[in-house]
Amino acid sequence: MNSEQRICQNCKQSFIIESEDFMFYEKMKVPPPTWCPECTNVSFSLNLQNCMDCFGCVNLKNKQHCIFNEQYTKEEYEQKMKEFDFGSYSFVQEMKKKVSELSLKYPRRYVEGLNNEQVVGDYIFNSKNVAQCTEVTDCENCKPPIEISKVLPMYASCT
Ligand SMILES: [Zn+2]
16 A cells, blocks of 8 residues: 555644655554644554544553543643643653653563565565564665665654
8 A cells, every 4th residue: 555645634634654664554454544643643652543632641642631551531631731740851851760660561472564575673564584674664784784675754763
């Protein structure tokens, strides 16, 4: 499936769903998002599917107004988010640490990938003989520091 431009059902702005994302949604058996990434308002979170207005959550599906995996009402969520000091470096570091600790309590996939052969790395799709790379697609015989034939824009990294 090719990447597609969609219109956000909330803000009516266009956004792109990449072909790799379609494969991911298909694999996870969830529908593609109807809201753009800005409108879903998820931050400091890990492995959320079809969630919006969530902060510091791990492994949630189809949720809204959650903070550190606890469900709040819309009003409670908005009040708590107002109390957070996102301008503070120490606050951000504290939140990162808290999410990291929370994430250890939940199972996590060893790797995300699809249609691969002989690959080592995370978020690799339709590739063969790839090592030490993350978020790449349609690659063959890629090992750092050689060039990658096709990568997801802005996300690719080889270490
Ligand atoms: Zn939107």
